[in-house]
Amino acid sequence: MNNTGAFGRIFAIAAAIPPGRVASYGQIAALAGNPRLSRRVGQALSRPPAGIPCHRVVKKDGTLAPAHVFSGLQRPMLEAEGVRFLPDGRVDMERCRWRPEEEGKAWTQKK
Numbered sequence: 001m002n003n004t005g006a007f008g009r010i011f012a013i014a015a016a017i018p019p020g021r022v023a024s025y026g027q028i029a030a031l032a033g034n035p036r037l038s039r040r041v042g043q044a045l046s047r048p049p050a051g052i053p054c055h056r057v058v059k060k061d062g063t064l065a066p067a068h069v070f071s072g073l074q075r076p077m078l079e080a081e082g083v084r085f086l087p088d089g090r091v092d093m094e095r096c097r098w099r100p101e102e103e104g105k106a107w108t109q110k111k
Contacts, residue, residue, distance in 0.1 A: 020082040021098035024060040062090035
C-alpha cells in the first residue's frame, strides 16, 4: 500500500491516537481533509504499516470491527488500555473519543 498522500495522512493520524482513546473512521477522514471518505480510512487501515494502532478505530457509534478483523481481540486490547464500554458492548464514545484539539494537536485540513 502507498504510505504517501491520503493513506500516509490516514496512517499518521491513526498513529497519533493515544492509548485509552478511540477515533471513528469518519473522524479520521475529517482530520485527513475529507469527512466523506470514511470507507477509504477503513481501506487504508485494512493493510497498515507496522505499529499503527488500528484497534483504536471504531464506528462512529462505538461499534467494534467484526470479530474476524482482530481475531476477537479488539475489545480486550482496548480494555487493557482503559477504554470503557457501554452495557451493549459499544465503546463509550462520550468518555473515550480522542479529541486532538484538547491535546493541542492541530491537524490541518488538506483537500
